[in-house]
Amino acid sequence: MAKLALFPIILIILAIEAKTGFSTELFSNRVTITVNFEEKEYLQDTFVLRYWNSLLGVSVAEYLPYEESFALNDSGSFKFTINPQNDFGYFCLSKKEQGTDKSLLYYYLFEHGDDITITMKKRDALLPKAYAKRNREYFSGFKNFSEYTPEFKGRGFAKYQCRFRMDSLSYVSEDSGILTSDYGFFKGNSHDKIKDACLEILYDYRHELSTLAYSLLKSDIYGKQELDKYWEFKWLVLSDSTMENGFPKLKEIFTEGFSPLNDDLLLQNIQFHSPFYLESLIEYHKNLLLIQGLKKPESLYDSISNKYSAIERERLLCLLLLTYRDKFENQFAFYDEIYSGVTDDGLKGILKNYSLKFLKGSSAFPFKFTDLEGHEIELGDLKGQVLLIDFWFTGCRGCITYFQNTLSHVEQSFRYNDKIKFLSVSIDKNVNTWIKSVNSALYSSKETINVFTNGEGTLHEFVKYYNINIYPTILIIDSKGNLVGIYNDRPPKDQLISILNSVE
Numbered sequence: 001m002a003k004l005a006l007f008p009i010i011l012i013i014l015a016i017e018a019k020t021g022f023s024t025e026l027f028s029n030r031v032t033i034t035v036n037f038e039e040k041e042y043l044q045d046t047f048v049l050r051y052w053n054s055l056l057g058v059s060v061a062e063y064l065p066y067e068e069s070f071a072l073n074d075s076g077s078f079k080f081t082i083n084p085q086n087d088f089g090y091f092c093l094s095k096k097e098q099g100t101d102k103s104l105l106y107y108y109l110f111e112h113g114d115d116i117t118i119t120m121k122k123r124d125a126l127l128p129k130a131y132a133k134r135n136r137e138y139f140s141g142f143k144n145f146s147e148y149t150p151e152f153k154g155r156g157f158a159k160y161q162c163r164f165r166m167d168s169l170s171y172v173s174e175d176s177g178i179l180t181s182d183y184g185f186f187k188g189n190s191h192d193k194i195k196d197a198c199l200e201i202l203y204d205y206r207h208e209l210s211t212l213a214y215s216l217l218k219s220d221i222y223g224k225q226e227l228d229k230y231w232e233f234k235w236l237v238l239s240d241s242t243m244e245n246g247f248p249k250l251k252e253i254f255t256e257g258f259s260p261l262n263d264d265l266l267l268q269n270i271q272f273h274s275p276f277y278l279e280s281l282i283e284y285h286k287n288l289l290l291i292q293g294l295k296k297p298e299s300l301y302d303s304i305s306n307k308y309s310a311i312e313r314e315r316l317l318c319l320l321l322l323t324y325r326d327k328f329e330n331q332f333a334f335y336d337e338i339y340s341g342v343t344d345d346g347l348k349g350i351l352k353n354y355s356l357k358f359l360k361g362s363s364a365f366p367f368k369f370t371d372l373e374g375h376e377i378e379l380g381d382l383k384g385q386v387l388l389i390d391f392w393f394t395g396c397r398g399c400i401t402y403f404q405n406t407l408s409h410v411e412q413s414f415r416y417n418d419k420i421k422f423l424s425v426s427i428d429k430n431v432n433t434w435i436k437s438v439n440s441a442l443y444s445s446k447e448t449i450n451v452f453t454n455g456e457g458t459l460h461e462f463v464k465y466y467n468i469n470i471y472p473t474i475l476i477i478d479s480k481g482n483l484v485g486i487y488n489d490r491p492p493k494d495q496l497i498s499i500l501n502s503v504e
Contacts, residue, residue, distance in 0.1 A: 029112040035071075035078040035093070035104075037120045037148070047071050047078040048101060051091035051110070054346050055275040056315060057282075058107055060322040062467040062488075065353050070096070086346075087112050088212060090275060095144070101469070103140040107275065108163060109216055114156035120148040138224070139171050158208035159217060166198040166221065178232050178257055185257040191232075195225040215270040223276030229258065230283040250291050258284060272312045278319050297324040301334065314342050318350060326485045331360050357466065360484060364477045367462040369425060369451035372435065377451050379481060382421060386503050387477040388496070389423040390444070391468055394437045399472045402490050403443055410496045411445060419479070420500055422448040427471075429457045478503050 035047060050068040055061060071078040082091075088111045094101035123146075152160040178189045198221045206214060233254070271277045285303045289295070297320065304316050317338045321328075328334045339351050356362055366379045390407055392399035407422075414420045424444035428434040434452045437443050444450055453460035458469070466475065466486060474491065476484040476499060484503050491499075 030081055030083045031110050031112060032115045033080045033082075033091075033093070033110075034117045035120065036117065037076055038122055040076040042078075042095065043073050043076070045073060046096040047080075047093065047104075048096050049080045049082070049091055049093050051082055051084065051089055053085045053089045054273075054350065055090045055107070056319040056322065056350070057275045057279040059279060060319065061107075061275075062469060063322045063325075063354055063358055064350060066467075084110070084112055088216065088273075102144045104145055106138055106141055109159055109213060109220070111156055111159070111210065111213060114154075116152060116154045116157055116160060118160075119151045119153070120145065121151055123147055123149050139167065142167070142171050158205050159213045162202060162205040162209070162217060163220075166201050166217075169197055169201065170194050170224075178229055179253070183253070185253045189229070191225045191229045195221055198225075212270065216274055219271035219274035219277040222271075223274055223278070223280040226258070226280040227276060227283060230280065230287060233258070233287060254287060254291055258287070269309075269311070272315050278315060281316060282319055282323060296329070297327050298329065298334075300324075311344065314344055314347055318342065318347050321351075322354060325358070326360050335359060358483070358486060360482075362483050364481050364483045365462055365465045368454075369423075369462075370454050371449065371451050372438065377423075377449060379477070382423075383481055384479050385418075386420045386479050386500060387423055387475075388420070388500065389425055389475040389477070390448075391425050391427060391463070391473045391475070392443050392471055393427045394433050394443070396443075396471050398490070400442045402472045406490070406493050406496070408445060409493050410500070411447060413493075413497055414500065415447065424448045424450050426450075426452040427457050427460070427463060428452055429455050431455065476500070476503065 031051075033049065048068055048070050050066050052061065052064055052066045054064070056064060067082065069080045069082055071080050080093075088109060090107045091105070091110055092103065092107055093105040094103045150164060152164070178186055178191070180186045199218070202214070202217055202221065209217070282300070285300055289299050289303060300320055301317070304313060304320060307313070308316065321334060321338055325331065335351070335355060339348070339355075342348050342351065357365075364379060367377075368379075369377045371377050388410070390403070392403070411422055414422075424438075426434045426437065426443070428437070431452065438450045453463060456463075458464070468475075468486075468488075470488040472488075472490065474487040474496070476487075478484050484499065
């Protein structure tokens with residue numbers, strides 16, 4: 001009788017869970033995501049799902065530990081099953097391609113127990129005109145799969161549908177600047193309008209989301225829109241403030257238009273687990289110091305260290321270290337100081353991973369590539385020489401531009417220096433495609449050591465070890481085989497020359 005009495009209760013729990021998306025202990029902690037294409041396309045393709053158990057910031061994702069799962073098309077479906085360590089995390093879903101993956105979902109929130117089916121349905125009509133967005137990668141899924149619209153179903157579907165609706169609104173909204181005609185802060189700017197509209201969408205889903213999901217999505221909204229405003233402040237205000245006429249209201253604009261925290265008590269503590277919100281706080285402190293003429297990351301460290309509770313401070317300082325890396329005058333000292341003050345085991349793991357792989361002076365991963373003659377080139381063969389390694393792929397326009405305008409000139413600057421070698425690494429899978437591109441002299445020169453990743457593409461162990469997923473990427477190794485730095489922001493010629501001259 002007791003078992004029979006429990007049956008209606010279980011049915012009620014199941015009904016609530018199915019409607020709201022709440023996870024319950026009746027279900028596994030694993031997360032299942034299935035993607036179906038209505039037109040049975042991509043039959044020979046592979047999709048990849050990368051997920052982060054703890055994502056401090058989107059811009060530093062490649063420096064953080066992540067897991068990835070691959071799915072081949074199975075009768076029109078791509079199915080992923082992951083077992084996250086935490087109650088929630090963020091994932092990216094992409095179609096695997098040569099060079100840069102084709103993004104579908106960009107840093108979506110998941111909770112343990114989610115069982116989602118995403119049906120990609122052909123659109124009846126094209127999307128409304130989409131305005132140029134500063135953060136183009138954030139909206140890449142809309143462009144890459146513009147002929148489709150996703151439909152989300154299953155346990156936990158509401159937060160996915162809510163996020164997609166908010167992004168759809170942002171994507172087609174026209175941008176309006178943060179400045180008035182007399183150089184004051186424009187309160188009717190598009191960023192704040194989009195934020196308010198997204199909050200209204202989120203409010204509509206409040207009964208279908210867990211408290212955790214509601215709070216994190218809200219934090220993501222605040223963070224994303226603030227980041228867009230900071231971008232505009234940097235390029236349209238700070239960059240012009242040094243001109244002859246300048247902006248006399250610089251501090252007034254910043255004070256009126258930006259704030260470090262909202263006063264929503266629901267977000268306290270939870271907001272510091274939002275990667276977008278954390279990054280917006282770093283940007284707040286950076287710009288606050290910039291208008292005071294303080295540009296060094298050490299000033300940021302001091303500013304953050306004197307604020308926030310312990311866990312908030314720890315997460316922000318870890319993000320600060322990963323964001324500025326070798327821009328600290330003494331990266332080792334700051335790493336040691338931050339690590340010694342961290343109490344959270346997850347953050348300690350992130351810092352250890354960073355120190356082993358990315359910290360200046362760590363032992364470089366022992367690569368093994370293949371040159372044009374079919375010979376293996378290993379790190380050990382080049383010990384005693386400083387290496388500048390350039391990663392590229394055929395069809396990468398940015399790679400061509402960077403080589404022609406920057407790297408080729410850096411090579412010429414050291415053409416008589418036998419202690420510095422240039423290694424040009426293609427991630428092309430097809431050897432003939434790679435050879436043809438080398439011979440074109442668009443991506444590299446004949447003076448450099450031209451190699452490729454042995455047909456493994458982005459799955460090559462060296463590429464995976466350093467999470468190289470942006471091209472071109474530059475990696476510099478000193479004569480002792482230790483890492484000097486990884487640069488995916490296309491450093492200018494003078495900066496590279498200065499780095500190489502300072503390395504032994």
